[in-house]
Amino acid sequence: GAVVSQHPSWVICKSGTSVKIECRSLDFQATTMFWYRQFPKQSLMLMATSNEGSKATYEQGVEKDKFLINHASLTLSTLTVTSAHPEDSSFYICSALTGLMTDQPQHFGDGTRLSIL
Amino acid sequence: GDSVTQMEGPVTLSEEAFLTINCTYTATGYPSLFWYVQYPGEGLQLLLKATKADDKGSNKGFEATYRKETTSFHLEKGSVQVSDSAVYFCALKGSTLGRLYFGRGTQLTVWP
Numbered sequence: 001g002a003v004v005s006q007h008p009s010w011v012i013c014k015s016g017t018s019v020k021i022e023c024r025s026l027d028f029q030a031t032t033m034f035w036y037r038q039f040p041k042q043s044l045m046l047m048a049t050s051n052e053g054s055k056a057t058y059e060q061g062v063e064k065d066k067f068l069i070n071h072a073s074l075t076l077s078t079l080t081v082t083s084a085h086p087e088d089s090s091f092y093i094c095s096a097l098t099g100l101m102t103d104q105p106q107h108f109g110d111g112t113r114l115s116i117l
Numbered sequence: 118g119d120s121v122t123q124m125e126g127p128v129t130l131s132e133e134a135f136l137t138i139n140c141t142y143t144a145t146g147y148p149s150l151f152w153y154v155q156y157p158g159e160g161l162q163l164l165l166k167a168t169k170a171d172d173k174g175s176n177k178g179f180e181a182t183y184r185k186e187t188t189s190f191h192l193e194k195g196s197v198q199v200s201d202s203a204v205y206f207c208a209l210k211g212s213t214l215g216r217l218y219f220g221r222g223t224q225l226t227v228w229p
Contacts, residue, residue: 041224
């Protein structure tokens with residue numbers, strides 16, 4: 001089945017640094033990828049929709065300059081948390097679409113746990 | 118707009134008990150419906166899906182039927198196992214291409 005690889009799985013860094021998270025579709029081309037944020041014991045919050053070769057579409061309330069998304073190829077999207085602070089600590093999950101039809105499921109990566117000290 | 122309402126947890130059951138997690142939705146058009154499962158520290162895995170009314174999705178003993186008349190997609194399993202302990206998310210994919218709308222998630226804990 002479709003596999004999405006997310007890296008790193010866990011990162012701890014100091015406040016003020018920037019952190020890049022990669023999301024790769026391993027056996028299919030993903031024209032659309034999604035980035036979610038999940039707080040403990042809560043549902044997934046969609047942050048942005050990433051389309052290959054174009055600017056990402058951010059959800060209301062998500063800071064574009066804080067969360068930079070790049071989708072330069074059909075198999076790779078990256079999320080960069082710039083100048084991270086403790087309140088950015090969270091579980092970030094990416095997903096990818098195998099197709100645009102409504103019956104096509106999203107396939108999720110295993111998530112990245114980000115801890116900012 | 119599109120939305121999903123999911124039964125709040127946590128749900129605690131003994132092994133071999135019957136499981137139902139309720140899910141209802143609001144959508145325009147003809148959405149597809151999904152159940153995803155999340156094990157601790159991991160991303161989401163697709164459990165089952167249904168793409169049109171009266172479809173039944175099934176996988177690993179879990180079932181859910183797409184009921185348009187009641188706008189529901191309840192998850193059921195006849196006999197749960199300890200290994201089923203996880204968080205279950207109901208999701209809808211509708212008019213906005215690719216966009217998934219998630220329920221709040223239901224934590225299931227199964228005791229031996």
